[in-house]
Amino acid sequence: MTGPLEGVRVVELAVAIQGPAVGFFFSAMGADVIKIEPPMGDASRYHRGVNNTLPAAAYGSQFVAMNKGKRSVSLDLKTEMGLKVMERLLESADVFISNYRASALARIGLELDEVTKRHPRLVVGHVNGFGPKGPEADKAMLDGAAQARGGITGLSGAGGEVPMPPGAAIADHAGGMQTALACVTGLLAREQTGRGQLIQTSSLGAQLWLQMWELQHSFMTRVPLTREGSHHPNLKAPYGVYMTRDDVPIMYVAAMTDESWTTFWLFVDMPEALLLEQWDTPGKRIGVAGSDDGLAEIRDLMKTAIALHTMEEWEAFFSTEPEIIWERVRNHEDVRTDPQNIANDYVVDIDLPGSGKTSTVGTLMAFSDTPTKAPGPPPPLGEHTEEVMAALGFDSAEIKSVRDHSEAEKEAMLIALLGDN
Template sequence: METSTATADHSRGALSGIRVIDLTQMLAGPFCTQILADHGADVIKIEGLSGDGTRANGPYCEDDALRDFGGYFQSVNRNKRSIAVDLKTAQGLDVVRKLIAQADIVVENFRSGVMERLGLAWEELRELNPRLVYGAVRGFGDPRSGASPYAEWPAYDVVSQAMGGMMGITGPDRETPMKIGPGVGDTVPALMLCIGLLAAVLRARETGEGQFVDVAMTDCVLAMCERIVYQTSYTGVVPTPEGNRHPLLCPFGLFRARDGWASIAVAHDGFWKELAHAIGQPELIADARFATNAARVNHTQQVVEIIEAFTSVRTKAELAECFGGRVPFGPVYTSAEIFDDPHYRVRNMLVDVEQPGSDSRVKIAGVPIKMGSTPGGVHRRAPMLGEHTDEVLFAAGYDADAVARLRESGAIR
């Protein structure tokens, strides 16, 4: 199977010329800054002397004796440069301030108050660099935008999924809420923070004035679950988990196949007509119980039974031959099936990168935003801890003696 390979040099992406100081860790912050890096921004990841905690998270290649980082870190820190700085030292803080003075964006996802205690609060940094855009992503937002009663609570993906309403409408039945598989409680806020940062940078380039961009993970999950707000507001109904069905559309969800599951999404009556013909039952089109979406919603169980009588005796591949291109359809893929599907190969969504410490190359997900004139891409693997410390500091104006003194003092690694 062929896959794309990370290139040696960073191409001139759409964000070339933008410098980002990345003070993030775990998933939400690094995912945000990685998107910027994928599209050409120079992202300098500031790590403590022991590194981002996710460096210790696997999985690792079997032959990796170095173990500087594993799959988790590799997947959300590509295209970045790393410097290792002790923020508990005055010299280390001076290094970070000097880098921020030369930057367009700084991003952090510490708990509320941490940057203030370090002397790196937004109010201080904007005095240092008036055009700076400062981005923060936290579980419940920053008090500057509205002081949540939970502002001091630590939060991760499962917390924002729970409190943002997502788990409350996900699960096999009304009594069983369920976590969404991927960390969307982190990655969706990361995407929204990207939008805010880029809008603010555009504004700063017009006016010379930066601004504070605040994203709460819980807010973003709620925004993504928009239907629970209008359903409750319009009808007074509190939505609950619906299993693999949709409360407002039918058929719309998952259906058993002989070798797994497949999704079918009939969003309007035209697709219902196509589906009825595809399963060899055109008489369903004129049946009053199924002729409209509203009627089908009222007879959901019967619709499901009719469709599964057809799908459950056929493989996913056979169903693709039957439904593909006619109605919205997709087999429920395992990762192995994703690796084998030509779509992801031609779309450059499986990318080979070097794994330090291993003789094997590894695969990570590619860049989903395709730009015609200034394409983004995976240009370099995730950085080793402090791999670019000297390079970044020399470019910032430090000479070799100054860097050596900083290292001897323990301020950098």
């Protein structure tokens, strides 16, 4: 086997991050993922982002991240032939993924309940913004709005200041992970029942999933957690980010033993911290039994202590103290070159058309008997239309009509966007 999901066929009708993230998971696990794109392609193909000096022909980084190892079929689903190809694809598939709004799918003849009825063995994974029920079930959603609605943005940033959105598309990524897990579970259920089913997830639900502990605490106390800046909102402990003497941020988590706690404060020549009874056990120091008493004081002492030494000096000290949990705060270039990421194939190299060799996030999971496959590059738009249609039994004239229509539609859209010069 080339992967734990070898032999599974997935049809993906999805854009941006959340839906395509589901497809990437399946591709990494060895499934055959066929991405259906409109004649202009997934809009993320053209998402330039910031600091982008790559050639105009280079794929957008968002598209690369989410669509490695897939096959691309270009279809106009507003046409009879496009829908005919789509239906035949669904007949051959095990899983259908989409993050289109339910109303948009219904308008093109892919109403979710009807798809499930027409293809009773198909696992249909649909991820939207707010869930399948309620007055906002069909409301549009983007990542930042999901973070705000789910409460994560409200806990990010310094207290008394404007909340700060997290620095990653965590709503979309979490929604993708949750949907992938749900779809694999649907395949396992099909082994027992012989039937597929409709599985519905959402960005909003994924935000709650990411905060189950924090939300549970607020629900039980009926007091919302508040922003704590560089500290965790639900840990009464010195845990937090502090700056070294040479202005490098360190994430200090905990001294797990009394011995390491003592060694730390003696190293910075601040033995007075050892007299604070509020922090004299490991449980208190990691927030399990912490209190408000002395919290500001210990954090101020920790801030002063970390600022006494350079990053190099702290690395040398921490290397001798395995019971102190800490990390230097890394940027993305640090992540790219981190030997631990490279050793685990968390970061790997691929060749991209139009931009050459680049690093990318790998599959992130290691299977002993059915290894996952290294991610290949994302596909050119419509690269696999002809081979997929031929395998589905369409003749050469039908294939040519679909290809010619897609090319004409793309050209017309480009003229509408850019003019005919």
